[in-house]
Amino acid sequence: xxSAALTLSLLFSGxxxxxxxxxxxxxxxxxxxxxxxxxxxxKLYDADPHVLKAFANTGVEFxxxxxxxxxxxxxxxxxxxxxxxxxxxxxxxxxxxKISYIAVGNEVLTSNDSSSLSPYLLPAMENIHTALIxxxxxxxxxxxxxxxxxxxxxxxxxxxxxxxxxIAKKLACILDFHCKVGSPFLINAYPYFAYKADPKRVPLDxxxxxxxxxxxxxxxxHYDNMFYAQxxxxxxxxxxMGYAGKVKLQISETGWxxxxxxxxxxxxxxxxxKYNGNLLKLLNQNKGTPMRPEMNFNVxxxxxxxxxxxxxxxxxxxxxxxxxDGTPVYNLGFNLTGLGSGGSxxxxxxxxxxxxxxxxxxxxPGGNPPNGYLSINDGVSAIICH
Numbered sequence: 001x002x003s004a005a006l007t008l009s010l011l012f013s014g015x016x017x018x019x020x021x022x023x024x025x026x027x028x029x030x031x032x033x034x035x036x037x038x039x040x041x042x043k044l045y046d047a048d049p050h051v052l053k054a055f056a057n058t059g060v061e062f063x064x065x066x067x068x069x070x071x072x073x074x075x076x077x078x079x080x081x082x083x084x085x086x087x088x089x090x091x092x093x094x095x096x097x098k099i100s101y102i103a104v105g106n107e108v109l110t111s112n113d114s115s116s117l118s119p120y121l122l123p124a125m126e127n128i129h130t131a132l133i134x135x136x137x138x139x140x141x142x143x144x145x146x147x148x149x150x151x152x153x154x155x156x157x158x159x160x161x162x163x164x165x166x167i168a169k170k171l172a173c174i175l176d177f178h179c180k181v182g183s184p185f186l187i188n189a190y191p192y193f194a195y196k197a198d199p200k201r202v203p204l205d206x207x208x209x210x211x212x213x214x215x216x217x218x219x220x221x222h223y224d225n226m227f228y229a230q231x232x233x234x235x236x237x238x239x240x241m242g243y244a245g246k247v248k249l250q251i252s253e254t255g256w257x258x259x260x261x262x263x264x265x266x267x268x269x270x271x272x273x274k275y276n277g278n279l280l281k282l283l284n285q286n287k288g289t290p291m292r293p294e295m296n297f298n299v300x301x302x303x304x305x306x307x308x309x310x311x312x313x314x315x316x317x318x319x320x321x322x323x324x325d326g327t328p329v330y331n332l333g334f335n336l337t338g339l340g341s342g343g344s345x346x347x348x349x350x351x352x353x354x355x356x357x358x359x360x361x362x363x364x365p366g367g368n369p370p371n372g373y374l375s376i377n378d379g380v381s382a383i384i385c386h
Contacts, residue, residue: 013283014041014300016253017051021307023324027054029339033326034060036337043252043300045106047089056096063101064089066128068117071105075123082127083134091135102128102143107188109167110150121145122173129181142183145174146252149189149230152237158291159218161233162240175238178247187234188253191226192266199265208271209278221290227254227279232291254279255302257315258329267315273330276301276321
């Protein structure tokens with residue numbers, strides 16, 4: 001029963017497939033593993049041709065990524081690079097591979113290079129959308145961009161949340177774009193980072209979906225986990241901008257590391273198992289958040305594999321559900337189909353070039369800035385956790 005429940009829940013969510021590693025299996029070997037886990041949605045940080053070809057005719061729905069390093073080129077209105085990128089990284093794989101979204105950039109507005117990159121974000125999104133229109137693909141592929149929770153100025157209580165003033169205008173324009181094209185607003189939500197930043201005041205059971213919860217003093221709503229509180233903080237901020245009910249929110253990343261440095265409390269296999277196991281059980285209930293009980297949102301767990309070449313603290317290399325050999329990092333109850341003999345991809349960046357040899361897609365870290373995550377100062381067990 002445990003395995004069935006978890007597999008069912010993954011059918012309603014998705015997984016991030018990062019490849020910043022030199023020891024991962026070839027994508028063809030990953031296909032049966034993904035099928036055995038019930039994964040129906042995969043988010044990439046590039047448009048890796050090996051992955052997109054391997055998953056052809058599987059029915060798996062993809063989000064492909066256009067890296068931050070290409071924003072300025074694609075944003076140029078006098079250039080045909082946006083059209084070239086869509087032809088080489090999306091159109092050539094359709095319809096065999098189901099590509100539903102293009103994620104333009106990653107956490108651009110809060111990245112270390114935000115001052116230089118952010119002016120290009122919306123123009124790049126618009127140009128990619130225009131390219132999709134010119135190819136008559138805009139009805140099956142839409143354009144979006146993921147944000148970290150650092151876009152919030154106030155994040156607690158959820159009802160008081162607002163976007164940062166310095167980027168509010170940019171976010172309003174992006175929300176306008178989402179309304180226009182019908183694409184979702186993507187947020188990377190990590191209760192782990194809130195706990196890591198203040199473990200003495202943030203209850204571990206609350207971030208692991210096992211606490212009694214807190215009551216929002218502004219709305220009176222009860223939150224029994226931080227994940228929902230983070231989502232509703234974003235919902236509140238979006239509502240205050242005047243877009244309530246106009247834009248769909250999706251969670252492009254969430255997860256928990258199984259290993260960390262000495263200054264990374266909570267990064268253990270036991271806690272990772274509890275977080276992801278309880279998250280999947282929660283999603284299996286198919287309920288919305290306290291603020292949006294009718295909300296039906298997709299959640300992409302981070303990540304499929306541990307990635308041994310990711311920069312940063314030890315935790316960044318240990319968010320995977322699986323080891324590179326395809327064995328579970330901890331037991332979530334899946335009856336996994338083992339890796340075949342496809343061999344190692346041997347790639348360090350998980351990239352691979354475009355089919356025309358121009359503007360190759362290179363995967364980016366799925367990491368997040370250390371600040372800006374929801375910290376809550378107030379005050380269902382996992383399925384199988386060995």
